[in-house]
Amino acid sequence: MPHIHLPEHLPGITGLLEYRLDTALPIRELTQLLLRGDSSLSEGERELIATLISTRNKTAFCTAAHTSAAEMLLGDGTLVEQVKQNYETAPVSEKMKALLHIAALVQKSGKAVTPDAVERAKNAGATDREIHDTVLIAALFCLYNKYVDGLATALPADESYYSLLGKRITEKGYMRPPGGYPPPS
Structure with missing residues:
Protein backbone atom coordinates (compact mmCIF):
# COMPACT_ATOMS: atom_id res chain seq x y z
CA MET A 1 0.00 0.00 0.00
CA PRO A 2 1.44 3.40 -0.96
CA HIS A 3 2.57 5.67 1.85
CA ILE A 4 0.54 8.55 0.40
CA HIS A 5 -2.78 8.70 -1.45
CA LEU A 6 -2.15 8.08 -5.15
CA PRO A 7 -4.53 7.39 -8.04
CA GLU A 8 -5.43 3.72 -7.62
CA HIS A 9 -5.56 3.06 -11.36
CA LEU A 10 -1.97 4.27 -11.87
CA PRO A 11 0.61 1.91 -10.35
CA GLY A 12 4.30 2.66 -9.99
CA ILE A 13 5.90 5.85 -11.21
CA THR A 14 2.86 6.92 -13.22
CA GLY A 15 0.81 7.56 -10.09
CA LEU A 16 3.65 9.54 -8.54
CA LEU A 17 4.08 11.67 -11.64
CA GLU A 18 0.34 12.39 -11.71
CA TYR A 19 0.42 13.31 -8.02
CA ARG A 20 2.81 16.25 -8.62
CA LEU A 21 2.56 17.46 -12.19
CA ASP A 22 4.91 20.36 -11.45
CA THR A 23 7.78 18.12 -10.36
CA ALA A 24 6.87 15.48 -12.94
CA LEU A 25 7.38 17.77 -15.93
CA PRO A 26 11.16 18.29 -15.63
CA ILE A 27 11.68 14.63 -14.75
CA ARG A 28 9.65 13.52 -17.77
CA GLU A 29 11.47 15.99 -20.04
CA LEU A 30 14.87 14.73 -18.91
CA THR A 31 13.81 11.11 -19.35
CA GLN A 32 12.41 11.83 -22.82
CA LEU A 33 15.62 13.58 -23.83
CA LEU A 34 17.91 10.85 -22.49
CA LEU A 35 15.97 7.77 -23.59
CA ARG A 36 14.28 8.99 -26.75
CA GLY A 37 16.32 12.00 -27.86
CA ASP A 38 19.16 12.19 -30.34
CA SER A 39 21.93 9.75 -29.41
CA SER A 40 24.47 7.43 -30.97
CA LEU A 41 23.15 4.80 -28.54
CA SER A 42 19.98 3.13 -29.75
CA GLU A 43 16.77 3.53 -27.78
CA GLY A 44 17.03 -0.17 -26.95
CA GLU A 45 20.55 0.24 -25.58
CA ARG A 46 19.42 3.14 -23.41
CA GLU A 47 16.49 1.06 -22.14
CA LEU A 48 18.98 -1.70 -21.29
CA ILE A 49 20.79 0.75 -19.01
CA ALA A 50 17.49 1.65 -17.31
CA THR A 51 16.62 -2.03 -16.99
CA LEU A 52 19.99 -2.96 -15.51
CA ILE A 53 19.82 -0.22 -12.88
CA SER A 54 16.23 -1.03 -11.91
CA THR A 55 17.10 -4.73 -11.68
CA ARG A 56 20.12 -4.07 -9.47
CA ASN A 57 18.05 -1.76 -7.27
CA LYS A 58 15.40 -4.50 -7.03
CA THR A 59 12.61 -2.11 -8.01
CA ALA A 60 9.97 -4.49 -9.35
CA PHE A 61 7.80 -1.93 -11.18
CA CYS A 62 10.67 -0.21 -13.01
CA THR A 63 12.42 -3.48 -13.79
CA ALA A 64 9.32 -4.96 -15.39
CA ALA A 65 8.40 -1.77 -17.28
CA HIS A 66 11.85 -1.18 -18.75
CA THR A 67 12.43 -4.87 -19.44
CA SER A 68 9.27 -4.78 -21.53
CA ALA A 69 10.39 -1.62 -23.36
CA ALA A 70 13.90 -2.98 -24.00
CA GLU A 71 12.52 -6.28 -25.30
CA MET A 72 10.22 -4.42 -27.70
CA LEU A 73 12.93 -2.09 -28.94
CA LEU A 74 15.60 -4.77 -29.30
CA GLY A 75 13.24 -7.51 -30.45
CA ASP A 76 15.01 -9.97 -28.15
CA GLY A 77 13.75 -10.87 -24.68
CA THR A 78 16.52 -13.42 -24.21
CA LEU A 79 19.18 -10.74 -24.68
CA VAL A 80 17.55 -8.48 -22.10
CA GLU A 81 17.45 -11.33 -19.57
CA GLN A 82 21.11 -12.14 -20.28
CA VAL A 83 22.09 -8.52 -19.64
CA LYS A 84 20.14 -8.51 -16.38
CA GLN A 85 21.87 -11.72 -15.26
CA ASN A 86 25.42 -10.83 -16.32
CA TYR A 87 26.10 -8.05 -18.82
CA GLU A 88 29.75 -9.13 -19.12
CA THR A 89 28.77 -12.44 -20.72
CA ALA A 90 25.70 -11.18 -22.61
CA PRO A 91 25.94 -11.04 -26.41
CA VAL A 92 26.30 -7.26 -26.64
CA SER A 93 29.20 -5.24 -28.05
CA GLU A 94 32.32 -4.59 -25.99
CA LYS A 95 31.35 -0.92 -25.97
CA MET A 96 27.94 -1.74 -24.53
CA LYS A 97 29.49 -4.05 -21.92
CA ALA A 98 31.82 -1.23 -20.87
CA LEU A 99 28.95 1.28 -20.69
CA LEU A 100 26.79 -1.16 -18.71
CA HIS A 101 29.77 -1.62 -16.37
CA ILE A 102 29.90 2.15 -15.82
CA ALA A 103 26.14 2.16 -15.19
CA ALA A 104 26.52 -0.67 -12.66
CA LEU A 105 29.23 1.30 -10.87
CA VAL A 106 27.01 4.40 -10.75
CA LYS A 122 36.77 4.73 -24.54
CA ASN A 123 39.01 1.89 -25.75
CA ALA A 124 35.86 0.05 -26.83
CA GLY A 125 34.77 3.07 -28.89
CA ALA A 126 32.49 4.95 -26.49
CA THR A 127 32.39 8.70 -26.92
CA ASP A 128 32.48 11.21 -24.09
CA ARG A 129 28.78 11.90 -24.71
CA GLU A 130 27.89 8.20 -24.51
CA ILE A 131 29.77 7.94 -21.22
CA HIS A 132 28.09 11.11 -19.94
CA ASP A 133 24.63 9.92 -20.94
CA THR A 134 25.21 6.46 -19.47
CA VAL A 135 26.10 8.00 -16.10
CA LEU A 136 23.11 10.34 -16.24
CA ILE A 137 20.65 7.59 -17.25
CA ALA A 138 21.96 5.38 -14.44
CA ALA A 139 21.71 8.21 -11.91
CA LEU A 140 18.22 9.14 -13.12
CA PHE A 141 16.99 5.58 -12.73
CA CYS A 142 18.47 5.38 -9.25
CA LEU A 143 16.33 8.44 -8.49
CA TYR A 144 13.25 6.83 -10.06
CA ASN A 145 13.83 3.57 -8.20
CA LYS A 146 14.17 5.33 -4.85
CA TYR A 147 11.11 7.47 -5.64
CA VAL A 148 8.95 4.44 -6.49
CA ASP A 149 10.15 2.31 -3.58
CA GLY A 150 10.41 5.18 -1.08
CA LEU A 151 6.69 5.88 -1.43
CA ALA A 152 5.78 2.19 -1.72
CA THR A 153 3.85 2.58 -4.96
CA ALA A 154 1.46 -0.17 -5.93
CA LEU A 155 2.26 -2.85 -8.47
CA PRO A 156 -0.32 -3.51 -11.17
CA ALA A 157 -2.87 -6.20 -10.38
CA ASP A 158 -2.42 -7.68 -13.86
CA GLU A 159 1.09 -8.47 -15.20
CA SER A 160 -0.09 -7.65 -18.74
CA TYR A 161 0.00 -4.00 -17.65
CA TYR A 162 3.77 -4.05 -18.25
CA SER A 163 3.33 -5.01 -21.89
CA LEU A 164 0.90 -2.12 -22.35
CA LEU A 165 3.27 0.23 -20.53
CA GLY A 166 6.25 -0.97 -22.57
CA LYS A 167 4.28 -0.36 -25.76
CA ARG A 168 3.21 3.10 -24.58
CA ILE A 169 6.72 4.25 -23.72
CA THR A 170 8.30 2.79 -26.85
CA GLU A 171 5.69 4.29 -29.16
CA LYS A 172 4.83 7.55 -27.38
CA GLY A 173 7.79 8.23 -25.12
CA TYR A 174 7.82 9.54 -21.60
CA MET A 175 5.79 12.72 -21.80
CA ARG A 176 2.34 12.91 -20.23
CA PRO A 177 -0.42 12.47 -22.80
CA PRO A 178 -2.88 15.37 -23.15
CA GLY A 179 -5.55 14.87 -20.52
CA GLY A 180 -3.43 12.51 -18.46
CA TYR A 181 -4.59 9.02 -17.58
CA PRO A 182 -8.30 8.93 -16.80
CA PRO A 183 -9.57 6.07 -14.65
CA PRO A 184 -11.05 3.16 -16.57
CA SER A 185 -14.79 3.46 -17.04
Whole structure:
Protein backbone atom coordinates (compact mmCIF):
# COMPACT_ATOMS: atom_id res chain seq x y z
CA MET A 1 0.00 0.00 0.00
CA PRO A 2 1.44 3.40 -0.96
CA HIS A 3 2.57 5.67 1.85
CA ILE A 4 0.54 8.55 0.40
CA HIS A 5 -2.78 8.70 -1.45
CA LEU A 6 -2.15 8.08 -5.15
CA PRO A 7 -4.53 7.39 -8.04
CA GLU A 8 -5.43 3.72 -7.62
CA HIS A 9 -5.56 3.06 -11.36
CA LEU A 10 -1.97 4.27 -11.87
CA PRO A 11 0.61 1.91 -10.35
CA GLY A 12 4.30 2.66 -9.99
CA ILE A 13 5.90 5.85 -11.21
CA THR A 14 2.86 6.92 -13.22
CA GLY A 15 0.81 7.56 -10.09
CA LEU A 16 3.65 9.54 -8.54
CA LEU A 17 4.08 11.67 -11.64
CA GLU A 18 0.34 12.39 -11.71
CA TYR A 19 0.42 13.31 -8.02
CA ARG A 20 2.81 16.25 -8.62
CA LEU A 21 2.56 17.46 -12.19
CA ASP A 22 4.91 20.36 -11.45
CA THR A 23 7.78 18.12 -10.36
CA ALA A 24 6.87 15.48 -12.94
CA LEU A 25 7.38 17.77 -15.93
CA PRO A 26 11.16 18.29 -15.63
CA ILE A 27 11.68 14.63 -14.75
CA ARG A 28 9.65 13.52 -17.77
CA GLU A 29 11.47 15.99 -20.04
CA LEU A 30 14.87 14.73 -18.91
CA THR A 31 13.81 11.11 -19.35
CA GLN A 32 12.41 11.83 -22.82
CA LEU A 33 15.62 13.58 -23.83
CA LEU A 34 17.91 10.85 -22.49
CA LEU A 35 15.97 7.77 -23.59
CA ARG A 36 14.28 8.99 -26.75
CA GLY A 37 16.32 12.00 -27.86
CA ASP A 38 19.16 12.19 -30.34
CA SER A 39 21.93 9.75 -29.41
CA SER A 40 24.47 7.43 -30.97
CA LEU A 41 23.15 4.80 -28.54
CA SER A 42 19.98 3.13 -29.75
CA GLU A 43 16.77 3.53 -27.78
CA GLY A 44 17.03 -0.17 -26.95
CA GLU A 45 20.55 0.24 -25.58
CA ARG A 46 19.42 3.14 -23.41
CA GLU A 47 16.49 1.06 -22.14
CA LEU A 48 18.98 -1.70 -21.29
CA ILE A 49 20.79 0.75 -19.01
CA ALA A 50 17.49 1.65 -17.31
CA THR A 51 16.62 -2.03 -16.99
CA LEU A 52 19.99 -2.96 -15.51
CA ILE A 53 19.82 -0.22 -12.88
CA SER A 54 16.23 -1.03 -11.91
CA THR A 55 17.10 -4.73 -11.68
CA ARG A 56 20.12 -4.07 -9.47
CA ASN A 57 18.05 -1.76 -7.27
CA LYS A 58 15.40 -4.50 -7.03
CA THR A 59 12.61 -2.11 -8.01
CA ALA A 60 9.97 -4.49 -9.35
CA PHE A 61 7.80 -1.93 -11.18
CA CYS A 62 10.67 -0.21 -13.01
CA THR A 63 12.42 -3.48 -13.79
CA ALA A 64 9.32 -4.96 -15.39
CA ALA A 65 8.40 -1.77 -17.28
CA HIS A 66 11.85 -1.18 -18.75
CA THR A 67 12.43 -4.87 -19.44
CA SER A 68 9.27 -4.78 -21.53
CA ALA A 69 10.39 -1.62 -23.36
CA ALA A 70 13.90 -2.98 -24.00
CA GLU A 71 12.52 -6.28 -25.30
CA MET A 72 10.22 -4.42 -27.70
CA LEU A 73 12.93 -2.09 -28.94
CA LEU A 74 15.60 -4.77 -29.30
CA GLY A 75 13.24 -7.51 -30.45
CA ASP A 76 15.01 -9.97 -28.15
CA GLY A 77 13.75 -10.87 -24.68
CA THR A 78 16.52 -13.42 -24.21
CA LEU A 79 19.18 -10.74 -24.68
CA VAL A 80 17.55 -8.48 -22.10
CA GLU A 81 17.45 -11.33 -19.57
CA GLN A 82 21.11 -12.14 -20.28
CA VAL A 83 22.09 -8.52 -19.64
CA LYS A 84 20.14 -8.51 -16.38
CA GLN A 85 21.87 -11.72 -15.26
CA ASN A 86 25.42 -10.83 -16.32
CA TYR A 87 26.10 -8.05 -18.82
CA GLU A 88 29.75 -9.13 -19.12
CA THR A 89 28.77 -12.44 -20.72
CA ALA A 90 25.70 -11.18 -22.61
CA PRO A 91 25.94 -11.04 -26.41
CA VAL A 92 26.30 -7.26 -26.64
CA SER A 93 29.20 -5.24 -28.05
CA GLU A 94 32.32 -4.59 -25.99
CA LYS A 95 31.35 -0.92 -25.97
CA MET A 96 27.94 -1.74 -24.53
CA LYS A 97 29.49 -4.05 -21.92
CA ALA A 98 31.82 -1.23 -20.87
CA LEU A 99 28.95 1.28 -20.69
CA LEU A 100 26.79 -1.16 -18.71
CA HIS A 101 29.77 -1.62 -16.37
CA ILE A 102 29.90 2.15 -15.82
CA ALA A 103 26.14 2.16 -15.19
CA ALA A 104 26.52 -0.67 -12.66
CA LEU A 105 29.23 1.30 -10.87
CA VAL A 106 27.01 4.40 -10.75
CA GLN A 107 24.26 2.26 -9.20
CA LYS A 108 26.65 1.43 -6.34
CA SER A 109 27.97 5.00 -5.98
CA GLY A 110 28.96 7.75 -8.33
CA LYS A 111 32.40 7.59 -6.74
CA ALA A 112 32.69 3.94 -7.76
CA VAL A 113 33.23 4.97 -11.39
CA THR A 114 36.97 4.68 -11.92
CA PRO A 115 39.31 6.08 -14.56
CA ASP A 116 39.92 2.45 -15.61
CA ALA A 117 36.19 1.92 -16.24
CA VAL A 118 36.02 5.08 -18.34
CA GLU A 119 39.20 4.13 -20.21
CA ARG A 120 37.75 0.69 -20.93
CA ALA A 121 34.68 2.33 -22.47
CA LYS A 122 36.77 4.73 -24.54
CA ASN A 123 39.01 1.89 -25.75
CA ALA A 124 35.86 0.05 -26.83
CA GLY A 125 34.77 3.07 -28.89
CA ALA A 126 32.49 4.95 -26.49
CA THR A 127 32.39 8.70 -26.92
CA ASP A 128 32.48 11.21 -24.09
CA ARG A 129 28.78 11.90 -24.71
CA GLU A 130 27.89 8.20 -24.51
CA ILE A 131 29.77 7.94 -21.22
CA HIS A 132 28.09 11.11 -19.94
CA ASP A 133 24.63 9.92 -20.94
CA THR A 134 25.21 6.46 -19.47
CA VAL A 135 26.10 8.00 -16.10
CA LEU A 136 23.11 10.34 -16.24
CA ILE A 137 20.65 7.59 -17.25
CA ALA A 138 21.96 5.38 -14.44
CA ALA A 139 21.71 8.21 -11.91
CA LEU A 140 18.22 9.14 -13.12
CA PHE A 141 16.99 5.58 -12.73
CA CYS A 142 18.47 5.38 -9.25
CA LEU A 143 16.33 8.44 -8.49
CA TYR A 144 13.25 6.83 -10.06
CA ASN A 145 13.83 3.57 -8.20
CA LYS A 146 14.17 5.33 -4.85
CA TYR A 147 11.11 7.47 -5.64
CA VAL A 148 8.95 4.44 -6.49
CA ASP A 149 10.15 2.31 -3.58
CA GLY A 150 10.41 5.18 -1.08
CA LEU A 151 6.69 5.88 -1.43
CA ALA A 152 5.78 2.19 -1.72
CA THR A 153 3.85 2.58 -4.96
CA ALA A 154 1.46 -0.17 -5.93
CA LEU A 155 2.26 -2.85 -8.47
CA PRO A 156 -0.32 -3.51 -11.17
CA ALA A 157 -2.87 -6.20 -10.38
CA ASP A 158 -2.42 -7.68 -13.86
CA GLU A 159 1.09 -8.47 -15.20
CA SER A 160 -0.09 -7.65 -18.74
CA TYR A 161 0.00 -4.00 -17.65
CA TYR A 162 3.77 -4.05 -18.25
CA SER A 163 3.33 -5.01 -21.89
CA LEU A 164 0.90 -2.12 -22.35
CA LEU A 165 3.27 0.23 -20.53
CA GLY A 166 6.25 -0.97 -22.57
CA LYS A 167 4.28 -0.36 -25.76
CA ARG A 168 3.21 3.10 -24.58
CA ILE A 169 6.72 4.25 -23.72
CA THR A 170 8.30 2.79 -26.85
CA GLU A 171 5.69 4.29 -29.16
CA LYS A 172 4.83 7.55 -27.38
CA GLY A 173 7.79 8.23 -25.12
CA TYR A 174 7.82 9.54 -21.60
CA MET A 175 5.79 12.72 -21.80
CA ARG A 176 2.34 12.91 -20.23
CA PRO A 177 -0.42 12.47 -22.80
CA PRO A 178 -2.88 15.37 -23.15
CA GLY A 179 -5.55 14.87 -20.52
CA GLY A 180 -3.43 12.51 -18.46
CA TYR A 181 -4.59 9.02 -17.58
CA PRO A 182 -8.30 8.93 -16.80
CA PRO A 183 -9.57 6.07 -14.65
CA PRO A 184 -11.05 3.16 -16.57
CA SER A 185 -14.79 3.46 -17.04
